[in-house]
Amino acid sequence: MVTKLPKVPVVVVGMGWAGGIVSAELTKAGISVVGLERGKDRTTADYTMGHDELRYQHRQELMQDLSKETITYRNTVSGKALPMRHYGTFIVGDGVGGAGSHWNGQTYRFLPYDFEIRTKTIERYGIEKIPAWMEGLNDWGLTYDEMEPYYDTFEKMAGISGETVELWGKRTNPYPTPPLLKTPLMKEFEKAATSLGYKPFVIPAANLSEAYTNPDGISRAACQYCAYCENFGCEYGAKGDPAVTVIPVAKQTGKLELRTHSNVLELTKDGGKANGVIYVDMLTGEKFEQPADVVVVASYVFNNARLLLNSGIGTPYDPITGKGTIGKNYCYQVTSGGSQLFFEDREFNLYGGAGALGIEIAEYMGDNFDHAEVDFIHGAGIRSTQYGDRPIAVNRVPAGTPNWGAEFKEKSIKYANSNFPVKTQGASLPHKENYLDLDPEFKDEFGYPLLRMTYEYTDNDRAMGKYMSSITRKIAEEIGADIIDTNEEQAPFNVNKDSNTHNTGGVIMGADPETSALNTYLQMWEAENVFVLGASAFPHNSCFNPTGTLGALSYRAAEGIQKYLKEGGILVKA
Amino acid sequence: MSEQEKKDSVLDKRSSRRTFIKNSGLTVGGVVLGGALGSLLIKDDQSTITTTETPNHAATPTANPNVALMFFTPNQYQVTQAAVERIFPEDANGPGAKELNAAIYIDHQLASPWGSNVKDYRLGAFYKAEENQGAQTKILRKDLFLAGLDSLNRYSNEQFEADFKELEATQQDEVLLAFSEGKVELYGKVSSSQFFSLLRTLTIEGVYADPMYGGNNEMLGWSMRKYPGSRMQYVAEIQDEKFIELKPQSLNSHMGH
Structure with missing residues (x-):
């Protein structure tokens, strides 16, 4: 039995960054919002025992319970997808704050090149630079300059700490807080990179460099470099998290009704629009129908695509014909090509750090270097980071060391504080056969099909990783270390071993309803009262952590939703 | 004694x-x-x-009241102690996994909901997986571990005519290497490397997790690596x-x- 509830103006599915930002902006404008979150509510008090590596990182305290729902994975369109039965590669947030509670806090803008990637690539290198399998590569439908005010708003709300970098798009304002501290290993990178002619910068961070009060009047304390960011919540509230920024602001208006443990199963539809959502209380199993004028789908990348597919909203993508949009352009992150430095007689205070603490160069990002002579496009950030090395997770040993036994113990202890990386974070561009759809066999606990991921690294990724390995090697050698191990080859993707959780695409934005699911307000072309927010809207993934761009787009979407509530209709002409 | x-x-x-x-x-x-x-x-x-x-x-x-068994029999506990010590042996740096109470940690973890895979996806059929798809076996961690301990003894007797815990350290290493390479019959379709991987993971956790979980005795796991x-x-x-x-x-x- 489904209990039908009274209609509301706006229902938001998922209370992470996207859902939190939209809820804050709409409620501040006087619009009532019902926020549905499948997990529990959280505050900083939840993290009093937060420095528990086992519980949070290895038992995934802040992540979704896979016994209820997971994804299935295969590496080719002809393979059989099998469920990811336990966590390995992806960590999918759960509860108020979502992935915005357990993230590291690295907060980038994408490059001007990203937003016009197809046009700019063809302009500089000709159409033949884009291989046939990358045909889905497209401009985003708006430019960096149009995105700039939204980035600015997001950075001020979250209090991003950073420094202005050349080789980027123009900023109207400096970062609201200065960059994080430079540690000895960051200074090593800085010295080497500078002497090689690069211009290193401190990574922009949502870990506050100093106490900060944002335009909403939210005050937060400075980061203490305690080293428990990724997989963990911040007990100080120093890390930008929806649960300590936008969600309290929305709550304070009195216009947000937050319903936790409320897991949306599907959108109900009526012709070209959605009527609302059906959700289940995860504690009691009771089902509800919540009608709404506007449905904002703001769950994680995977579930955004899955909800639409399970609801029959939008046209599913077909990897053979290339037609359809839902599930299209799933992209990931390419992190091969790094070098690891080991020192015999130098120790760093690696137990300390922060999720966004690091230093980087921009010279090999995007189209900042000439690609005429290389067989790939886009690029990578080259960087050294100091997240804080936790002892269960991090046991770096020189290549060739066994992973157990006497030698492992000796080396893992010897180098525990005597190593650091020069690593890469590279762009992931669409491949026609990398996509998301519904699994034909496996179901969630309520009987709905699981999302099926078909993904493998591409030739672009492998060529880029190899190229970047020569750069990381060069910087590592300039720094100087007793042992330098460089990873030159991109191994095949492994759903239980890869260590990046930056998933993008599946419900992408663009200028053309034939090739994109959303317009630049993240409004669905095929269902005008459905807005789909998150990194799922990225037509490709750049060489950055996705949250900054996700946040900026959420502010733009909030503007669009207000406009839609007043005027109705599709907000952008195709 | x-x-x-x-x-x-x-x-x-x-x-x-x-x-x-x-x-x-x-x-x-x-x-x-x-x-x-x-x-x-x-x-x-x-x-x-x-x-x-x-x-x-x-x-x-x-006396530490946490040092007691909620899952293993005494013999299973002793085999586990012997095995973890080879994964992370005592050396000039300090104590090995045995003295750090990693086997107590493992006992407690296997008794916990995690030992029964309660947060893992367990619906649908269990097919043979490709290398890159993660384990697809139905067996629970607690049962996998016990099957692994049995198998350690069986294989040790086949190779050296003694139980695992009675073997010389080098013989124990040989046995564990064979397990890690998936060369030993374990239970049904389950690979010995799957057991080894669980053993290895649990040992490292038992050495370095907060002492409230029963291992990392007196925080000496942490002290060793500063x-x-x-x-x-x-x-x-x-x-x-x-x-x-x-x-x-x-x-x-x-x-x-």
């Missing part, structure tokens, strides 16, 4: 810990920093430590060119904050 043997084994343990403590210089004012004493002293989140005389501290170790455990801030340390060694502190120090 006779009373004399018991005493000897306690003394052995203490002497290996003393050797470690001597090597790592973990003393303050001549008083050996045992874990219980250390964590009490460090409760105020200070990196400098003051101490008062604690008479007979070293002579009368307090890891300070759970502290609230490192603003000064991360800027320092020199390495700053801080005494480890467990989650217990956050009680009452």
Whole structure:
């Protein structure tokens, strides 16, 4: 039995960054919002025992319970997808704050090149630079300059700490807080990179460099470099998290009704629009129908695509014909090509750090270097980071060391504080056969099909990783270390071993309803009262952590939703 | 075990810990920093430590009620102790996984909901997986571990005509290597490498997880690698060119904050 509830103006599915930002902006404008979150509510008090590596990182305290729902994975369109039965590669947030509670806090803008990637690539290198399998590569439908005010708003709300970098798009304002501290290993990178002619910068961070009060009047304390960011919540509230920024602001208006443990199963539809959502209380199993004028789908990348597919909203993508949009352009992150430095007689205070603490160069990002002579496009950030090395997770040993036994113990202890990386974070561009759809066999606990991921690294990724390995090697050698191990080859993707959780695409934005699911307000072309927010809207993934761009787009979407509530209709002409 | 043997084994343990403590210089004012004493002293989140005389501290170790079995039989516990010690053996750095109580940690974990895979996806059919798709076996962690222990003994008897725990260290390493390479029959379709991987993971966790979980005895796992455990801030340390060694502190120090 489904209990039908009274209609509301706006229902938001998922209370992470996207859902939190939209809820804050709409409620501040006087619009009532019902926020549905499948997990529990959280505050900083939840993290009093937060420095528990086992519980949070290895038992995934802040992540979704896979016994209820997971994804299935295969590496080719002809393979059989099998469920990811336990966590390995992806960590999918759960509860108020979502992935915005357990993230590291690295907060980038994408490059001007990203937003016009197809046009700019063809302009500089000709159409033949884009291989046939990358045909889905497209401009985003708006430019960096149009995105700039939204980035600015997001950075001020979250209090991003950073420094202005050349080789980027123009900023109207400096970062609201200065960059994080430079540690000895960051200074090593800085010295080497500078002497090689690069211009290193401190990574922009949502870990506050100093106490900060944002335009909403939210005050937060400075980061203490305690080293428990990724997989963990911040007990100080120093890390930008929806649960300590936008969600309290929305709550304070009195216009947000937050319903936790409320897991949306599907959108109900009526012709070209959605009527609302059906959700289940995860504690009691009771089902509800919540009608709404506007449905904002703001769950994680995977579930955004899955909800639409399970609801029959939008046209599913077909990897053979290339037609359809839902599930299209799933992209990931390419992190091969790094070098690891080991020192015999130098120790760093690696137990300390922060999720966004690091230093980087921009010279090999995007189209900042000439690609005429290389067989790939886009690029990578080259960087050294100091997240804080936790002892269960991090046991770096020189290549060739066994992973157990006497030698492992000796080396893992010897180098525990005597190593650091020069690593890469590279762009992931669409491949026609990398996509998301519904699994034909496996179901969630309520009987709905699981999302099926078909993904493998591409030739672009492998060529880029190899190229970047020569750069990381060069910087590592300039720094100087007793042992330098460089990873030159991109191994095949492994759903239980890869260590990046930056998933993008599946419900992408663009200028053309034939090739994109959303317009630049993240409004669905095929269902005008459905807005789909998150990194799922990225037509490709750049060489950055996705949250900054996700946040900026959420502010733009909030503007669009207000406009839609007043005027109705599709907000952008195709 | 006779009373004399018991005493000897306690003394052995203490002497290996003393050797470690001597090597790592973990003393303050001549008083050996045992874990219980250390964590009490460090409760105020200070990196400098003051101490008062604690008479007979070293002579009368307090029984740890956490050291008891909620899952293993005594024999399973002993085989586990022998196995974890080979994954992370005692050496000049300090104690091995056995003395760090990794086997107690494993006992407690296998008894927990995690041992029964309650947060894993367990619906649908279990097909043979490709290399890159992750394990697709239905067996629960607790049952996999017990099957692994049985198999360790069976294989040890086949190869060396003795139970695993009776073997020489080099023989035990040989057995574990064969398991890690998936060469040993385990149970049904389950690979011995899957058991080995679980054993390896649990051993590292048992050495380095917060001591409230039963392992990382007296935080010596952390001390060995100069890891300070759970502290609230490192603003000064991360800027320092020199390495700053801080005494480890467990989650217990956050009680009452």
